[in-house]
Amino acid sequence: MSTTQPLLIELGTEELPVKALPGLAQAFFDGVLDGLHKRGIGFDRDGAKPLYTPRRLAVLLRAVDVRQPEQKSEVLGPYLNIALDAQGQPTKALQGFAAKAGIDWTALERTSDAKGERFVHRATKPGADTASLLEEIVREALAAMPIPKPMRWGGHDYGFARPVHWLVLLLGKDVVPAQVLGVRSDRMSRGHRFMHDKPVWFSVPGDYVEFLRGANVLVDPDERRERIVQEVTAAASATGGSARIDAGILEEVNGLTEWPVAIACGFEREFLAVPQEALIATMEANQKFFPVLDAAGTLSERFIGVANIASRDESEVRKGYERVIRPRFADAKFFFDEDLKQGLASMGEGLKTVKYQDKLGTVADKVARVAALAEVIATKLNVDSVVARRAAELSKNDLQSRMVNEFPELQGIAGRYYAKSAGESTDVADAIDEAYMPRFAGDAIAPSICGRVVAMADRFDTLAGGFAAGLKPTGNKDAFALRRNALGLARTAIEGEIDQVDYLYIHRAAAAALLAVRIKEASQQRLDGLYAQIEEIKQKGYVRRVAGQKPFDLDVKQVTRDDVDALAGQIYDFVLDRLAGYYADVGITDQQFEAVAHAVPASFFDFDRRVRAIAEFAKLPEAEALAAANKRSRNILKKVEGEVPSAIDASLFNEPAERELSEAVDAAVADTDPLLAQRDYVAVLGRLARLRPQVDAFFDKVMVNVDDSAVRNNRLALLKRLSDRLGSVAAIEHLSI
Known part of the structure; x- marks a missing residue:
């Protein structure tokens, strides 16, 4: 008798929840394998994977030990x-x-x-037969599955994601006796609900995939997914276009079908006047259809539905798909037409009555703060500040539109259409849309410089307002998406290569947010034009001017520079926390990140250039020794009482090693000064790496803290000059383990 046999476990159910289906299948698969492993039962996992359709979860292993070891x-x-x-x-x-x-x-x-x-x-006792343990293994796997609200049926006291109707449990050619969730094991499965509504019997586990395929069930999700892509692509090509296949929608369709068949459909061309994003959202999110694009990548009047049946009358299926989508398109067209009649500018009036946050006023107040900041940032970047301010002023207006009320994911996108219809410039219209970018993890940043300006201004204000109002995220709670906004802000600056916007703008945003909170707390009312202008930082505080009036007396509401500095520091640290994960994804170590963070670069883009230079420096053989030397230098300098001398007197050198180090540092400073001005940090660190021989010799042969104070101070001055230059790009001592 063979010591191994193939194993098949299939749990047949009513239709499982589509979005949870892949996770349920993986959990069942992992649970069975964990159960075998825990009992010491060997198995061949090669090629094994979760198998599933909407009505079944299965595990198929080609070789499992028939008995436990001792x-x-x-x-x-x-x-x-x-x-x-x-x-x-x-x-x-x-x-x-x-x-x-x-x-x-x-x-x-x-x-x-x-x-x-x-x-x-x-x-020591003999191992049990695997067959005698399988019922317990299946029960354990089912009990461990992530099902937050199990269903109960038939008055039973047990539950599962959906009612269970059959159980296949085969070890080799034999049925393993078991009873799970009210059903007894057998070798009988079921085919497609409509195309093969009769039992499917398996002699051995190896029959499983092929026999179900013959019963119009593709139980392998990879095979089913590939078939969907092929069918949808071919159907779209036959219409003269190409299918837009979103990965998420593809996965949902894969979880809805056992025998997918693509059906080419169409709709009236008049609906193409509606923003294509709204039509695509309706087709994908609501109906799980695949839009068809023309050669220019624009939505056509065609789409592809995927049926779970090969119908004898495909035209009837097509009519059903077209009939179900038409009312939704008609609603979208109505919303769009009505919004165009209202106009984007007039939508903004409604923002004055929409609360943004209790302590931060209305959405109109936020827009005013963002517009003022966008104007300042645009000026700094030599971007048309009038365009940037106008885009910021209109950026939230579409929140009052019927279209966004129906399709929240079209925020900004709808605004772009309405702005163009109202005669706004392309730069303004595009920036309204791009202000929301990146919208999600992995999304691109705003492509235009004006869009980046508004996107950064909006995120500066969101972060500052959130922290000023005490909304710092805790655990899973992040109502204002501050984590996402922090990373979006940093990514926009880094990937957009925006070097001119430094951390001062965090202070500007913090000042505006603190003013909003303090005045709200003191007066409990919104003052028109409150954020019309934020003055420059002044030692005695931040003063706001209301248009046409004298500076407002803040008295108890005064915001001091210390207030702003403290808040800005919290925001800066919070953004760095988000950046740590961002850089970890590209292989930057914690030590490399901390080395740059301690140097506090002037901007996020400058931070990026430094951290990537440090990563290159860390690969050099000299890096570890120089990092250790700088760490040693810093420790020596920290212990100095009073100010560390800065002047170096060559006449006080009495060791060749200190003279050689001084000359080497002088040469390195002269060589790296222009490189630092050009921010060529890779070249700077490469040049500093050549200091290693002189640095090693100095610490081997020279005692710094000698009794002669003049000599000691001279050596301390040399160490300070060395350490300052070694730390000119980053605090490299953090690279030393």
């Missing part, structure tokens, strides 16, 4: 000083331990550990 056990008993009395006779403790083990105490073995010698019972 089961060895070891139970520790009492220590000798407790187990034996003074005459060496067993105490009640030892007698009880032996009785529990079912043997005489003299048959017990002894072992030792750190506390001394003790008795131990070791036993």
Whole structure:
């Protein structure tokens, strides 16, 4: 008899929840394999994977040991000083331990550990047949599955994601007797609900995939997914276009079908006047259809539906798909037409009554703050500040539109259409849309510079407002998406190569947010034009001018520079926390990241250039030694009482090593000054790496803290000059382990 046999487990159910289906299948698969492994049952996992359709979860393994190996056990008993009395006779403790083990105490073995010698019972028993353990393994796998709200049916006290109707459990050619969730095991499965509504019998597990395919069920999700792509692509090509196949929608369709068949459909061209994003959202999210694009990548009047049946009358299926989508398109067209009549500018009036946050006023207040900041950033970047301000002022207006109310994911996108319709410039219209980018993890940043300006201004304000109002994320709670906004801000600056916007703009945003919170707390009312202008930072505080009035007397509402600095520091640290994960994804180590963070670069883009330069520097053979040397230098300098001398007197050198180091540092400073001005940090660190021989010689042969104060101070000055230059790109001492 073979020592291994193929294993098939299939649980047949009513239609499982589509979005949870892949996870449920993976959990069932992992649970079965964990159960086998825990019991020491060997199996061949090669090529095995979760198999599933909407009505079944399955595990198929081509070779599983038919029997457990010998089961060895070891139970520790009492220590000798407790187990034996003074005459060496067993105490009640030892007698009880032996009785529990079912043997005489003299048959017990002894072992030792750190506390001394003790008795131990070791036993070996034959392994069980795998077949006798499978029911328990399946039960454990089902119990461990992530099902937050199990369904109950038929008055039973057990539950599952959906009612269970059959169980296939085969080990080799034999059915393994079991009863799980109210059904007994068998070798009978079921084919397609409509195309093969009769039993499917398996002689051996190897028949599984092929026999179900013959019953119009593609149980392999990869095979089913490939078929969907092929069918949808071919159907779209036949219409003269190409299918837009979103990965998420593809996965959902894969979880909805057992025998997918693509159906080419169409709709009236008049609907193409509606923003194509709205039509695509309706087709994909609501109906799980695949839009068809023309050669220019624009939505056509065609789409592809995927049926779970090969119909004898495909035209009827097509009519059904077209009929279900038409009312939704008609609604979208109505919303769009009505919004165009209202106009984007007039939508903004409604923002004055929409609360943004209790302490931060209305959405209109936020827009005013963002517009003021966008204007300042645009000026700094030599971007048309009028365009940037206009885009910011209109960027939230579409929140009042009927279209966005129906399709929230079109925020900004709808605004772009309405802005173009209202005669706004292309730059303004595009920036309204791009202000939301990146919208999600992996999304691109705003492509235009004006869009980046508004996107950064909006995120500066969101972060500052969130922190000023006490909304810093905790655990999973992040109501204002501050984590996402922090990373979006940094990515826009880094990937957009925006070097001119430094951390001062965090302070500007913090000032505006603190003003909003303080005045809200003091007066509990919104003042028109409150954020019309934020003055420059002043030592005695931040002063706001209301248009046409004298500076407002803040009195108890005054925001001091210390307030702003503290808030800006919190925001800066928070953004860095987000960046740590961003860089970890591209292989930057924690030490490399911290080295740059401690240097506090002027901008996020400058931070990026430095951290990537440090990553290159860390690959050099000299890096570790120089990092250790700089760490040593910093430690020596920290212990100096008072100010560290800065002047170096060559006449006080009395060791060749210190003279050679001084000359080498002078040369390195002269070489790296222009490189630092050009921010060529890779070249700077490459040049500094050449200091290693002189640095090593200095620490090997020169004592810094000598009794002669003049010599000691001269050497400290040399160390400071060396350390400052080694730390000109980053605090490289953090690279030293």
